[in-house]
Amino acid sequence: MSNLNQPQSETKVRPVGGTENSWCRAVPGGTGITVLGILLSKPPNISNLQNALHKLQISHPILRAKLHFNTSTTTFSYIIPPNPHIQIQPFDFQSTAEILRTVSETDPSRSLSSLHLILEHEMTRNDWSMTVPESDSGTDVFFASSYALDDGAIVMVMRLHTSACDRAAAVALLRELLSLMVGEKREKVELDSDGEIGLGIEEYIPNGKANKPIWSRGVNMLGYSLNSFRLANMDFEDIDSPRISRIVRLKLDQDHTSRILEGCKSRGIELCGVLSAAALIAARSFKALPNGQWEKYMVVTLIDCRSILQPVLSNNHLGFYHSAILNSHDLSGGEGLWELAKRTYNSFANSKKNEKHFSDMADVNFLMCKAIENPGLTPSSSLRTSIVSVFEEPVFDNFDDEKQEGIALKDYMGCASVHGVGPSIAIFDTIRNGCLDCTCVYPSPLHSREQMEKLVGEMKKILVESLEI
Structure with a gap:
């Protein structure tokens, strides 16, 4: 059993499985962008939140994976770096207000919550829209953003590639993050004995x-x-x-x-x-x-x-x-x-x-x-x-x-x-x-x-x- 506080020492690579491959084909067209949003009435400690996300990437190697497309074989694979690397992308009040205005302008007569509109916005942020990633190192499967609202509230969003995170995984991820945020002792996380990424279904x-x-x-x-x-x-x-x-x-x-x-x-x-x-x-x-x-x-x-x-x-x-x-x-x-x-x-x-x-x-x-x-x-x-x-x-x-x-x-x-x-x-x-x-x-x-x-x-x-x- 790997120590959750110790990242792996080398990069791992695994080809995607059959079902994962179908999602790799689907996501560029717009189906399979998983989003999780939480509305907080006051800003969290961003440093602590960043650390919590790093802990999740250490305990779940799939979260630090990058999706790589091989142009010669037209196949996808996961590249799993040894260290957690996710960084929260912050949007200040002015940036958030402009995003909310843009998302809601097609439905000006409807009053939708900021959380609702931000999730709709996040589902359009498709870092996997290109068949061939810009970098040979691949594209992250896990992103995080924070949106500042005018009343001092914050919307935190996690956005993931569905091949790496189905609904059950998303629920588990959200619960773990919330537990880390309230400072609870984390439940033991089951990993493969060598701490590697799991296999396809x-x-x-x-x-x-x-x-x-x-x-x-x-x-x-x-x-x-x-x-x-x-x-x-x-x-x-x-x-x-x-x-x-x-x-x-x-x-x-x-x-x-x-x-x-x-x-x-x-x-x-x-x-x-x-x-x-x-x-x-x-x-x-x-x-x-x-x-x-x-x-x-x-x-x-x-x-x-x-x-x-x-x-x-x-x-x-x-x-x-x-x-x-x-x-x-x-x-x-x-x-x-x-x-x-x-x-x-x-x-x-x-x-x-x-x-x-x-x-x-x-x-x-x-x-x-x-x-x-x-x-x-x-x-x-x-x-x-x-x-x-x-x-x-x-x-x-x-x-x-x-x-x-x-x-x-x-x-x-x-x-x-x-x-x-x-x-x-x-x-x-x-x-x-x-x-x-x-x-x-x-x-x-x-x-x-x-x-x-x-x-x-x-x-x-x-x-x-x-x-x-």
């Missing part, structure tokens, strides 16, 4: 789980491809303009959240089924189609595989260890929320039971890369692969008041960009102190903020009204 799949006959793989690939041409989408508002990711937030109070979770438990389903069902019903309702007219929608469900890999990985093992399951669903109008939620969840659960999160992993990665290379294979060249993406399990966070006061924490959000290849709406759900809080990300101006606020508002209405039946 494919190297940890249990033996035989990813096996699939060639003919079966071909049939599945054909099925996915043909099915995509029959999928319904939300109306696209602007298919030509350059895209960025925007956010709409969906919140429910403690009572509504508790009753929805109880409804899930009594029906043997998870929250992801309810959220995907609400999104499908809301999306179809905007089309004013007659009942009985069928449409097919795609739902992508993301699974954190750490607990089912071999060996089992801890929750704070950073990297990308999620897998995706794709399920299509036919809607004819008139579906009730709980009926559709049970159908969507059972479809996902059956696919997972049949190990499709492992056996279809290579196929899904291949299709993702093909869509990136050939946008014309998607409707209106929109790069939309599904109507919605959800996570199998929500994040449960009970950050108590005492902790919050210790670091002056007022709010925090986390999500990833989707304006390249991806869904029309990606839902990052958290149960925060008993209340549902969803950060819903969408590609703009392919979809407008007005359109997506209306969709999310309808989803909330559907969720609340389902509790009155």
